[in-house]
Amino acid sequence: MAGFRLIDTVKPFLPFLPEVELPYEKLQFDDKVLYTVFIGLIYLFAQLPLAGIEKDIVPTINDPIYFLRGAFAAEPRSLLEFGIFPIFSTGLIMQLLAGLKVIKVNFKLQKDRELFQSFTKLMIFVQYFIFANVFILAGYYGTGLTIFQIAVLNFQLVGAGVVATLLVEIIDKGFGFTSGPMVINTIAIATNTIADIIGVSQIKIDDEGHTEAQGALINLVQGFRAKHKTILGSIVSAFNRDYLPNLTTAVIVLIIGAVVCYFQNFRVELPIRSTRARASNTVYPVRLLNVASLSLSFSYSLLFYIHMTAFALLTLVGKNDPSNIVCKILGHYENVNNILAVPTFPLSMFAPPRSFFGGLVQAPLSFVVFPAFIIVTGVWFAYKWQGISGQSARDLAVDFKEQGLTLAGRREQNVAKELDKPISLASATGAAVLAAIAIAGELLGLKGKATSMVIGICGGFSLLELITLDYQQNGSGSSLSQVLGAPTNM
Amino acid sequence: MSSTPPGGQRTLQKRRQAQAAKDNKAKQTPTSTRSAGFGGSSNSILKIFTDEANGLRVDPLVVLFLAVGFIFSVVALHVISKVTGRIF
Amino acid sequence: MAGEKGNQNENILESPVKFFQEGNSFLSKCKKPNFKEYMQIVRAVGIGFVAVGVIGYAIKLIHIPIRYVIV
Numbered sequence: 001m002a003g004f005r006l007i008d009t010v011k012p013f014l015p016f017l018p019e020v021e022l023p024y025e026k027l028q029f030d031d032k033v034l035y036t037v038f039i040g041l042i043y044l045f046a047q048l049p050l051a052g053i054e055k056d057i058v059p060t061i062n063d064p065i066y067f068l069r070g071a072f073a074a075e076p077r078s079l080l081e082f083g084i085f086p087i088f089s090t091g092l093i094m095q096l097l098a099g100l101k102v103i104k105v106n107f108k109l110q111k112d113r114e115l116f117q118s119f120t121k122l123m124i125f126v127q128y129f130i131f132a133n134v135f136i137l138a139g140y141y142g143t144g145l146t147i148f149q150i151a152v153l154n155f156q157l158v159g160a161g162v163v164a165t166l167l168v169e170i171i172d173k174g175f176g177f178t179s180g181p182m183v184i185n186t187i188a189i190a191t192n193t194i195a196d197i198i199g200v201s202q203i204k205i206d207d208e209g210h211t212e213a214q215g216a217l218i219n220l221v222q223g224f225r226a227k228h229k230t231i232l233g234s235i236v237s238a239f240n241r242d243y244l245p246n247l248t249t250a251v252i253v254l255i256i257g258a259v260v261c262y263f264q265n266f267r268v269e270l271p272i273r274s275t276r277a278r279a280s281n282t283v284y285p286v287r288l289l290n291v292a293s294l295s296l297s298f299s300y301s302l303l304f305y306i307h308m309t310a311f312a313l314l315t316l317v318g319k320n321d322p323s324n325i326v327c328k329i330l331g332h333y334e335n336v337n338n339i340l341a342v343p344t345f346p347l348s349m350f351a352p353p354r355s356f357f358g359g360l361v362q363a364p365l366s367f368v369v370f371p372a373f374i375i376v377t378g379v380w381f382a383y384k385w386q387g388i389s390g391q392s393a394r395d396l397a398v399d400f401k402e403q404g405l406t407l408a409g410r411r412e413q414n415v416a417k418e419l420d421k422p423i424s425l426a427s428a429t430g431a432a433v434l435a436a437i438a439i440a441g442e443l444l445g446l447k448g449k450a451t452s453m454v455i456g457i458c459g460g461f462s463l464l465e466l467i468t469l470d471y472q473q474n475g476s477g478s479s480l481s482q483v484l485g486a487p488t489n490m
Numbered sequence: 491m492s493s494t495p496p497g498g499q500r501t502l503q504k505r506r507q508a509q510a511a512k513d514n515k516a517k518q519t520p521t522s523t524r525s526a527g528f529g530g531s532s533n534s535i536l537k538i539f540t541d542e543a544n545g546l547r548v549d550p551l552v553v554l555f556l557a558v559g560f561i562f563s564v565v566a567l568h569v570i571s572k573v574t575g576r577i578f
Numbered sequence: 579m580a581g582e583k584g585n586q587n588e589n590i591l592e593s594p595v596k597f598f599q600e601g602n603s604f605l606s607k608c609k610k611p612n613f614k615e616y617m618q619i620v621r622a623v624g625i626g627f628v629a630v631g632v633i634g635y636a637i638k639l640i641h642i643p644i645r646y647v648i649v
Contacts, residue, residue: 014543014544015544015545016546017543017545017546018545018546018553019542019545019546019547020548020550020553021542021547021548021549021550022541022542038554039554040630040634041634042554042557042558042561045561045637045640046557046560047638047641048561048564048568048641048644049568049645050564051564051568051571052571079561079564088536090538091531091536091537092536095522095531095536098521098522099521099522100521101519106520107519107520107521107522107523107525107526107528108520108526113523113526113528114541114542114543115543117539117540117541118543118544118545120538121539152567156567160560163557163560166548166553166556166557167553167557168538168539169538169539170550170553170554172537172540173539173540173542173550175550178535179531179535179536179537180537180538180539181536182535182536186630187630188634190627190628190630190634191634191635191637191638192631193631194631195631198635199635200639201639201641201642257623257624257627261620261623261624262611264611264623265610265616265619266609266611267608268604268607268608268609269609285609289534290533290534291534292533292534293534294534294536297536385533386533387521388521388522388525389521389522389524389531389532389533390520390522390523390524390525390526390530390532390533391524391532391533395525413509422604425600425601425604426604427533428597428601429600429604429605432597432601456627457623457627458534460623460627461619461623462534462535463535464622464623464626466535565644568647569647572647
């Protein structure tokens, strides 16, 4: 009919794509809490170590995406090696492309919306499969794997991807609160932050069997009675150890959280008045962080794709051999601490430095290109997204008209135009501010923790707002409120 | 040929019509599920799955049980490789 | 409509200086939260974040014995 459309390609796969049923009726507040909590717990529990890889082998290549993991709830060498990255990025990018009319889809038609959704899901599964096999072939899980081992690894990695997608889908479809990817992301980020500060699990740090606590604060306390270090040495080490979270990064992360909280309530208030009733002047707030953390998530999605592509090229084509032509152009990976694969020159421009002073000396260009990339993509995304997400100035103008509101001192016909200026400016500026906060942290050498904190706090705030709203509307009969006492005051 | 003077009501009407047509055109294919009026992502929230598409229908509780089952199958894999003492 | 948007877009992308000025003036026009509001946000977000994190970490603690058993 209308020629070839990308979303139609999903049709042959439809019978095989699992699809969660919509709830028959709106769920009670308590049921939503239960579903959300259980899904979060299942997700965290699924961060199990992978079965089928040998324990003592030294992998040929280490973790190349260590600084991107925090933003997407990914745990290295676990079932959720890629976390919810394919879900988040595919959802974001597909919706952006559809909004910009790159992908033809008519959201007014039920059929089209369903196809678009199924297509997104298929893309997510395909990406889990591709990423898993890139990592397997690159030797990340060791070399000389048997066919059976590869099959088992595929089963685990892709299976976990499918499970994560379905968990997200359950929340999205109204069994849990608001948005699946953001809920899971926020839960995982909160958990990791807590683990970094007061995690008690002991991790082996050297061949002699010495262990140190994962949590920075616990480590400081333990340092006083450690046998392999002097007290002074262990205090210094608690603040600057490189292999596990240290107190300095913990403090910086907390400061970042506080700064993000401060920017949450930045707003410009536009005076509005009712066209029906006289003398009822109120204000319409335009929030600075209009698109919240989505702009940062978008920038990191792009970074992830860049690094995955580079990783595939460098390890599969270039064999990570500095003399190979591909590696001469793109750079190669160097082992650091036996857990990280740190990219060298050209590719390193798109990665944050591992430490502030070391980075200044070794990779000064990272301090220019990386921030520029994050800010430009973030601002561009925020500007586009506010226009297509369904709450743009034009949609608002329609809402205003229905409610009989107008901007004070403006002509009614111009409401859309007058609203467009502050909203798009707020979105773009907000994205730049968030990007700047995240970059400031990253350049200090937080290896992704700064970004994940910004995304976590922002996402948490957006979710909290909607959950509070939900609670006020439907939570009056909640038995949880009797247990917990008064609801959180916002 | 009756010539109407320029300006006046008719021009305004035309302008209004043109504006309405433009608005209609702009709204014809919405840019997202939310602007089409069916929920979905908003400016600060990303939602991916909002409609019930065709496919293998499953109940959410079944998914939760399957997820737990999947995790335990991986644990079982660990146990098997531990017991047999080698990697398959 | 489209052309207009394109122009604005170029403004944002091609003249960072102008964008910076506009953004800066926007920031200064913004109504900032006062101390009470700020503490309210920090408390609400902080309590939620810590509560979720502690529960989550409790679950992750189960991993420790499992790791001992299987590794």
